[in-house]
Amino acid sequence: MYDDRSWIKATVQSLYYIGQMTGSLFCGVMGDKIGRKRVFYLAIVIQTLCGTLLTVAPTWWLFALLKAGTGFSQPGIFGVAVVLGMELVGAKYRRLGAVVAGAFYAFGEMILAGMAYAITDYRILHAAIALPSLIFLSYWWLVPESARWLVTKERYEEADVILHKAARINGSYVPDRWWEQLEMSQNSKYTSFGLFDLVRTPKMRMRTLICFFLWPVNTMMYYGLTMKSDLGGGNLYINFAISAAMEIPALFVVYFLIDRIGRRQIVAGSLMTAGICLVLNWIIGDDVSFYWGMLQMMITKGAVTVSYTAMYTYTSELFPTVIRNTAVGCCSTIARVGAIMSSYMALWLRIGSTYRLFGIGPVTVYFLRHGYIPTLTSGDPSD
Numbered sequence: 001m002y003d004d005r006s007w008i009k010a011t012v013q014s015l016y017y018i019g020q021m022t023g024s025l026f027c028g029v030m031g032d033k034i035g036r037k038r039v040f041y042l043a044i045v046i047q048t049l050c051g052t053l054l055t056v057a058p059t060w061w062l063f064a065l066l067k068a069g070t071g072f073s074q075p076g077i078f079g080v081a082v083v084l085g086m087e088l089v090g091a092k093y094r095r096l097g098a099v100v101a102g103a104f105y106a107f108g109e110m111i112l113a114g115m116a117y118a119i120t121d122y123r124i125l126h127a128a129i130a131l132p133s134l135i136f137l138s139y140w141w142l143v144p145e146s147a148r149w150l151v152t153k154e155r156y157e158e159a160d161v162i163l164h165k166a167a168r169i170n171g172s173y174v175p176d177r178w179w180e181q182l183e184m185s186q187n188s189k190y191t192s193f194g195l196f197d198l199v200r201t202p203k204m205r206m207r208t209l210i211c212f213f214l215w216p217v218n219t220m221m222y223y224g225l226t227m228k229s230d231l232g233g234g235n236l237y238i239n240f241a242i243s244a245a246m247e248i249p250a251l252f253v254v255y256f257l258i259d260r261i262g263r264r265q266i267v268a269g270s271l272m273t274a275g276i277c278l279v280l281n282w283i284i285g286d287d288v289s290f291y292w293g294m295l296q297m298m299i300t301k302g303a304v305t306v307s308y309t310a311m312y313t314y315t316s317e318l319f320p321t322v323i324r325n326t327a328v329g330c331c332s333t334i335a336r337v338g339a340i341m342s343s344y345m346a347l348w349l350r351i352g353s354t355y356r357l358f359g360i361g362p363v364t365v366y367f368l369r370h371g372y373i374p375t376l377t378s379g380d381p382s383d
Helices: 006-033 036-056 060-089 091-118 122-141 147-152 156-170 195-199 202-227 236-245 247-261 263-284 290-318 321-348 351-369
Strands: none
Touching: 006 036, 006 060, 006 321, 036 060, 036 122, 060 091, 060 147, 060 290, 060 321, 091 122, 091 236, 091 247, 091 290, 147 156, 147 321, 195 202, 195 321, 202 236, 202 263, 202 290, 202 321, 236 247, 236 290, 247 263, 247 290, 263 290, 290 321
16 A cells, blocks of 8 residues: 655655765865864764754654754764774775774664664664764774874874884884885875865876766665665565675675775676676566575675675775875765665665666676776775
8 A cells, every 4th residue: 555655754764865965075075174083073973963862853854854964974983984994904904994894884784673673662762873872982082093194184293103002002113203204295286185186187087987976876776775675575674684694794705805806896796796686686577486585685785785895995095095085975975866866766666677777787887897997906006
């Protein structure tokens, strides 16, 4: 039976993604301006405040605006934190950092499925989600600022403290006044960097445009599959938890293959796999067994997770430190277009048509990508 108020659900979800869109741009640019750490903690405060106020919102439109606020904070909590982590651990351990971040995200999804099953009151559920964020405020004294970012701002003494602390823990050595030995480029005409630098050169323009296409396709599939975990029937909460659990083995695929076959190959291959699965589902039709539907969803979700996780590492290495957070933030902003589309496609389109639209993008991406973006294995050539 058709529910004439079902559009409210899609609108609320879309406003959450619009919040993510604006937050991605804001957090990305500000992360390069004022530092990763400050933006990260600002986002935690916004998420806690909006998430708590959701529990007392008297109308659906106020609830939707507060959801947009929580969406605004999400890129600052996850996206900026991923960039900060990548810059703290260095090129050698970036694949491990990306996998660990993705694993905690997947565990969070599984915990959320259990919480949603156990807590039927949505107000209590939102409070249970928002309030634990206060714990992370105590991490201010534990989380360092990015030493790479500090160096780009010529705040060498602050970076020196962080590097010497890391050196003591790792049993390595950092020379005194190491910044005096840095080879500062004399060819750069620009002392400040911003959005325009993403398209300043032909190479940067091509990389930016390809990433602006890749991210929405990834996001449309990821959130579309996540929101429609009940496509194959069965218990919604169990299906959602299984879908989240499939991200764990996918992350191990990223860990073991990303440095062996390269970022470009793993992103293109996983997108192609997801696209083929979804197009096959459209061709075969909906009259299939529950187990076939679950298997298809698990393979597709795993492939999308591989691509989504690798894209964070890939994008952060395609752009230099001075615009890295801006680049990731802009890509995440554009990606919300795919997320918003997935909300309404899940509501308005037939299942087969939805799968068809989810599947056409990755196939197109595979042919578009080859030859336009370099193959990266390890290291950080953009620095």
